[in-house]
Amino acid sequence: MFSKACEYGIKAAIFIAKNSYEGKRVNPKEISEEINSPQAFTAKILQSLVRHNVINSVKGAYGGFEIEKDSIPYIKLSQIVNAIDGDSIYKGCGLGLETCNEEHPCPVHDKFKEIRNNLRDMLETTTLEELALNLKNGNAFLKVI
Amino acid sequence: MFSKACEYGIKAAIFIAKNSYEGKRVNPKEISEEINSPQAFTAKILQSLVRHNVINSVKGAYGGFEIEKDSIPYIKLSQIVNAIDGDSIYKGCGLGLETCNEEHPCPVHDKFKEIRNNLRDMLETTTLEELALNLKNGNAFLKVI
DNA sequence: TATAAATAGGACAATTTTATCTTAATTAAA
DNA sequence: TTTAATTAAGATAAAATTGTCCTATTTATA
Ligand code: FES
Ligand code: FES
Numbered sequence: 001m002f003s004k005a006c007e008y009g010i011k012a013a014i015f016i017a018k019n020s021y022e023g024k025r026v027n028p029k030e031i032s033e034e035i036n037s038p039q040a041f042t043a044k045i046l047q048s049l050v051r052h053n054v055i056n057s058v059k060g061a062y063g064g065f066e067i068e069k070d071s072i073p074y075i076k077l078s079q080i081v082n083a084i085d086g087d088s089i090y091k092g093c094g095l096g097l098e099t100c101n102e103e104h105p106c107p108v109h110d111k112f113k114e115i116r117n118n119l120r121d122m123l124e125t126t127t128l129e130e131l132a133l134n135l136k137n138g139n140a141f142l143k144v145i
Numbered sequence: 146m147f148s149k150a151c152e153y154g155i156k157a158a159i160f161i162a163k164n165s166y167e168g169k170r171v172n173p174k175e176i177s178e179e180i181n182s183p184q185a186f187t188a189k190i191l192q193s194l195v196r197h198n199v200i201n202s203v204k205g206a207y208g209g210f211e212i213e214k215d216s217i218p219y220i221k222l223s224q225i226v227n228a229i230d231g232d233s234i235y236k237g238c239g240l241g242l243e244t245c246n247e248e249h250p251c252p253v254h255d256k257f258k259e260i261r262n263n264l265r266d267m268l269e270t271t272t273l274e275e276l277a278l279n280l281k282n283g284n285a286f287l288k289v290i
Numbered sequence: 291t292a293t294a295a296a297t298a299g300g301a302c303a304a305t306t307t308t309a310t311c312t313t314a315a316t317t318a319a320a
Numbered sequence: 321t322t323t324a325a326t327t328a329a330g331a332t333a334a335a336a337t338t339g340t341c342c343t344a345t346t347t348a349t350a
Contacts, residue, residue, distance in 0.1 A: 060317025205347025
C-alpha cells in the first residue's frame, strides 16, 4: 500500500509527536531504534518531512527533531503520505492508466474509485494527535519487540 | 496499490476473457499491444497466471491464452491479485509491522483495517465477467490511445 | 515426419527503491 | 572562540522490481 519510506515516515512522525508532547527532541538514532528502521535511510526521510513542513529540525548541539505541540492536532496523515509517496494513491488509476479519467475509465474504475476515496477520507481525517495518543496510552506500538 | 506486474496481469486477464467469450485465443503480442505493456514481461506474468490456474495456455500452432467461458463468472479479481502480489494487501500491517495483530496493533490499525477490509471485499466480489463486459460494451478501456 | 507456430523457461540488463557511508554545515555551551 | 553534538547533503551500494533476449519444448497441420 505505502512504500517502505512512507511507513518509516509515518512511524517516525508519530514517535516525534509523542516526544514533542513531552518536550523532548529526538534524533535519527533514537527514532530508528524505536520504529525498527535503518538509521541513515530514516534520516533521509526525516529531511524530506522537514522540507515538507511536517516536522521541524533543530541543528547543532541539543538539537533534534520535533513538532510544535499546538500543530500536532492539525497534521493529517495525508500530509505525510503525500510528502513521501506523492498523490498517486489519491488520484492514480488502479490499473496504471496514465490518468484516472471518468470519461475514459479502466474496467475497475467504479469499484476502485470507491476504495480510493475511502482511503483518502481516512488519511485526510486522521490526525497525528490521535495516532500519537494511541502510542502514548499503550494502545498501539511502533515495533514488535 | 498494485505492482506493475499485477496491473498488467489484471488487464491481460480481462482482455483474454473478452476474447474467450468470442472463442478466440490470444498471444502475448496481441495482449501487450492491447493493454500497452512490455511483451516479454507480460508473457512472464501470463505464465504465472497459468500456474495459478487463472488462465489456460495452449502450446503449439493455433495455441494461445484463453479462459474457459463457463469459469469466467467465477474468477474473482482477488485470485489474480493474490497470484501475482500475494496476500500482503489483505493481511499485512499498514505500517509494515511483521504481522497485523489485534493484540499488538500499530497506531493506524483500526483505521487501516477498515480500508483493507473494504478493498478485500471489493476484490473478492468483483468477477472477471463484469470487468470483461465493461470492456466489451465499450464502457471501459485497457489503454489510453 | 518435417515444419512452422506457439508457450515455457532461464539468463541477463535496466531501473527503481531501499540502504549505507562520508563529509559539510550549523549551533549550544564550555 | 573552540569543541562537541547535531542535522543536511551527496556519493555510493545493495536489493527488488521491471524489462529483454535467447533457446527449449510442445503441437497442429501440411
Ligand atoms: S481509470 Fe482506472 S481507476 Fe479510474
Ligand atoms: S497492526 Fe498495523 S494494520 Fe494491523
